[in-house]
Amino acid sequence: MAELVLYGPISQESWYGDEVTPKQLSDDLAAMGDVTEISVRINSGGGDVFAGTAIHSILKRHKASVTVYVDGLAASIASIIAMAGDKIIMPKGSMMMIHNPWTFAMGDAKDLRKTAETLDQVRDSLITIYSDKTGLSAEEIIPLLDAETWLSAAEAVKKGFATEVEEKLSIAASIRGNTAMINGIEVEWSKFANAPELPVAESDPKPKEPEMKVINQDLRRKRLELANKL
Numbered sequence: 001m002a003e004l005v006l007y008g009p010i011s012q013e014s015w016y017g018d019e020v021t022p023k024q025l026s027d028d029l030a031a032m033g034d035v036t037e038i039s040v041r042i043n044s045g046g047g048d049v050f051a052g053t054a055i056h057s058i059l060k061r062h063k064a065s066v067t068v069y070v071d072g073l074a075a076s077i078a079s080i081i082a083m084a085g086d087k088i089i090m091p092k093g094s095m096m097m098i099h100n101p102w103t104f105a106m107g108d109a110k111d112l113r114k115t116a117e118t119l120d121q122v123r124d125s126l127i128t129i130y131s132d133k134t135g136l137s138a139e140e141i142i143p144l145l146d147a148e149t150w151l152s153a154a155e156a157v158k159k160g161f162a163t164e165v166e167e168k169l170s171i172a173a174s175i176r177g178n179t180a181m182i183n184g185i186e187v188e189w190s191k192f193a194n195a196p197e198l199p200v201a202e203s204d205p206k207p208k209e210p211e212m213k214v215i216n217q218d219l220r221r222k223r224l225e226l227a228n229k230l
Helices: 022-032 049-061 077-082 109-134 138-146 153-159 211-229
Strands: 002-007 037-044 065-075 087-092 095-098 149-152 164-170 173-176 179-182 185-188
Touching: 002 022, 022 049, 037 077, 049 077, 049 109, 065 077, 065 185, 077 095, 077 109, 087 153, 095 138, 109 138, 149 153, 153 164
Parallel strands: 002 037, 037 065, 065 087, 065 095, 087 164
Antiparallel strands: 095 149, 173 179, 179 185
């Protein structure tokens, strides 16, 4: 079985080397040759919606059977990528999040209305993907998007966003400041409106004082005691 590891932000281009891009995924698939089964491991807080839908389409078009594993988090457009799986497996402690697409915009009223119309069109395409996979109607999916819905593995299976809970594995997650650490991947947690609370990561322990410093302090104390006796 061939394996694709999609860890990190979803992007059209790679700027820092840790992004997941459609081109890289397409190149990786081509290098695998004639495979019949593909394992796709996802741990991502999302990213560029068009890059994500492109990756979803590439995986759906491939003739191989696709099994998706959510190795921590499939949030935002990363959840759309997960929908490309013939099977979608989530360990205990993993999460999936779906919400409406959003963007930054500037310009006059005409420009902003055009941006809003584009976002509505994008949302419609995402609803179709979710509906095709889950069997839920658009009327059932829209409230989930509006609420920025976070799903546990069991909830995702119940609603049709996943097919199986992997009981043998459990995902570790914690937060420090505005950043969550989920199975080794950093995710900016403050950007989400309805993110669940995570355990607070322990602060780094204070370094121990060097043993020589302790010895010197003890010698100074003994000298003072001796001086006081003279």
